[in-house]
Amino acid sequence: MTADPAAGAREADAAPEPGADAAAETVPDAALGQRTEPEPAVPEPRGTRLDAWWSRVLSDPRRRLLWTWGAPIAVTLVAAILRFWNLGHPQQIVFDETYYVKDAWTLWHQGYESTWPEGADADFARGDTMLFGDDPSYVVHPPLGKWLIGLGMAAFGAGDAFWWRASTALAGTLAVFVVTMLARRFTGTTVVAVIAGLLFAVDGNAIVMSRVALLDTWLMLLALVGVWFVVLDRDRSWRVLESRLAEAAARGREPGYGPALWARPWVVAAGAAFGAATAVKWSGLWFLAAFGLWLVVQDALARRRAGVPFWLSGALLKQGPVSFLLLVPVAAAVYLASWTGWILTDGGYARHWADDPANRATGVFEWVPTWLQSLWHYHQSAYTFHIGVHGDHPWQSNPLTWLFMVRPTNMYYREVPGCGDQCVESIMGIGNPLIWWAAAAACGYLVYRLARYREWQVGIALLGLAAGYLPWLGYLDRTVFQFYSIVFEPYLILGLAIAIGVVLGRPSDRTWRRQRGIAIVAVYLFWVLAVTVWFYPIWSAIPITAEFRRLHFWLPTWG
Template identity: 60%
Template sequence: MFLTSRVFRWAGPLAVTLLAAAVRLWNLGNPRSLVFDETFYVKDAWTLNNLGYESSWPEGADVLFAAGQTDVFLSDPSFVVHPPLGKWLISLGMAAFGPDDSWGWRIVTVLVGVLAVVLLMLIAKKLFGSTLLAVIAGFLFAIDGNAIVMSRVALLDNYVMFFALLGFGAVLLDRDWHATRLTARLALAREAGRNPGWGPTLWWRPWLLAAGLAFGLTCSVKWSGIYFLAAFGVYLVVVDALARRRAGLPFWFSAAVLKQAPATFLLIVPVAVATYLASWTGWFVTARGFYRDWATTPGAAWTGALAWVPDTVQSFWHYQVAAYTYHVGLSTPHPYQSNPLTWLFMVRPTSMYYRGSSRGENGCEFNTCSEAITGIGNPLIWWAATAAVLYLVYRLARYREWQVGLILMGLVAGYLPWLLYLNRTVFQFYTIAFEPYLLLGLTFVIGLILPRARWAVLGFLVAALLVSAYFYPLWTGTQTSLTFWQLHIWLPSWR
């Protein structure tokens, strides 16, 4: 059968990768204007590229920038509340293709989105041991609207998703590494007639160093990356405790918490912190970044026991505190803000861009035309994935499968912390950070169904593809009739 053939092992993933690239690259430069928060991140990226820090712009800069006047930025620093890495990455495309090209300022985000599809397939193959399920997971990610939109606009969240997924993959690879070496060390101790007691401390775990780097990169894009670092840090301690219990160690819990956990912490956290600090290199090596000289202003510097701390470090810390204060206090009303409790049901997707036209205006051939970029995920995929995750919660309690636990931990890291900020201004598109784990959950359930209902699974995948084709114009700013746009408003809250 072709789906189990050697050819499919490479042809299937390749086809999905090409599909992901095609739907993300098509007409990427449209619209030739800054959409939604591109107004912040694209311009910040360009000043980072030129000055090493984010600077201010004059009034009306968006129009000037879109028209090709990209060097009208000022030298005064701008107060920005997200770390620089995502903007540095956006700037790579601008440096390569020019800042006056909307294709250029979006291309790196596209590449990261396509690489995320490839990465998800690699993770699914390792997690499920099936090329077919890996291809299904990648296919769902390739065609979903939320993933497509977030790969086609130069925002930061696609980078958060990608680096967090890299960390997830590293944790997955460490699982086998840890189990193999723990078993070997215990066997050697028992063969030598020694009582293993608490068991060994495993220091050489290269995949944990990789995880620390990946989660540090996540934090260097947005601070929400710290939730992934913390959640998977706890997960690693739990996995170690359970492995020691299965190995018959009498003090398995105290060994995991008091012996291995400190080593795990030292393997992950310092790397993550160093990575985060490195992302701020532009701020440290230049002299005009925001709050760069705060500690040198009269009465600002620390006194007493902390007076010895260098002024640059004091200024940097003050900047981080100011950014944190902004984040936790952000409650400015926005017409497309959404409550995190509704995210899994996709109640209020984000309109990134909308332009209405009358006949003859902007090439409109209907009485009224619409051009929209709306972060509506594929409803069939999203609602099925939400149902699958609810089932996985039950399944974890019932069967305690490690694959289910790992998938749900990704959701815990990416979604649950937002429930602490129900009064904060947040948006549906933040869900891209944990969408891969939703799709892994859905793929897991598909794997359970597949042996008994292959035609039903095939029908679901075909239906999902057709739904994506139906919504694709609303994900890409394609001009349609107003009636066509209205036919896609399945819920009143989608307007």
């Protein structure tokens, strides 16, 4: 992260005023009757003993390397344990797994989603997994997420629920590592990066969404990877721009609008990631649009900083079209490729819709292949379905309440026979309250910080939050659920990590300020971990008493 703008003021406060030494005249010592020199001013202590010890630990290059990469890997392993432990329980299709697990299985067998008989969930859970028919099923989400969910089943079979969920658990685990890497790039410190990874690793919403086979964790991971690639492009493209401008200056050329940079592999990679996110759920388009615009803004600021005279025109009219060509066609190609199974087989829903002369396009669009016309018709139908999803569901929630986690989703509940004392199992999509509520407050602070200091790291975190959250505010009357928030949770965590970095301060801060920051963060993390231990049974379907389960409902809307 860029230096804290307030840090300069803190350093100035600690420094002696100009001329202070000269003004300190010698004074007579009344007791001794002679003049003495004053004692030199003692500089105010900085940092803590912990900082000094840690600096000595990291002075060895091998230990520094171990910390730099070992700590992020360790926190990722913590995430893996919380997500993979007893993952096959319950051996039962829960919540919307009824759509995605069975659709994934038929995709891997037939290339398209097909229908199942009534009551197939129970049969599937018992191991009778080949009951699907040849008729197509009408689905409203693109195929990629289901292809990815099916990876475990394709490799090891569908008889064990562990393999229904294994690839999704892996996606949730990898997301923790990516958040750690982004947090280190944002704050410049592995300590805060590991804290960010730990918070994401132990949060209940992230754990639950990694332990059930739904699409949203894959959408979150692919969009997050796209953001990571955009950040990597920022570092690389600025260096390339400065190098190109230096070469032009050496040849006596005026910079004008600045060069058009075509060699930007991270932009191409970001396009592929955002295209893949869109191929899981269409809401990935918002990330493509938001960070496509971010690239233009970033290029404009880079050119202005480099002294390009027409920096804004150069970013909009010269580099902008290039960035579009590097980003959007790649995203479109990846998205279309996700439909390969539907395109190459004959059984998919509406696959031959345009083969009917009554439906086929005429005139200007007559040249379009019939399969593509049929696919476009399918998309129109799915879009109409999406915007028309209304109705009452006992666990639906208003998007306005998502940041405060007012109505989490109950995905599974069962009374355990023979357990005694009303023993129950449940999977509740409740985030760790200390993480969620602190993150919501931190993002409010980041809005102020962005306006005050214009830090690009803060801008990225808030833009990711906006891309994943704000579009839902246009569908307040639609049936939606709190667990959709997993898509923007990484940016809540990154925002909280930035705020924690400010609270922690730096080793060069005054000792009292640094000690206070470390103490606050340490106490906060202790209670975060304690709350995770308290809630983990209702995140992972561990049998508990009904009364103990009710003790977890801190808000009346949670039960």
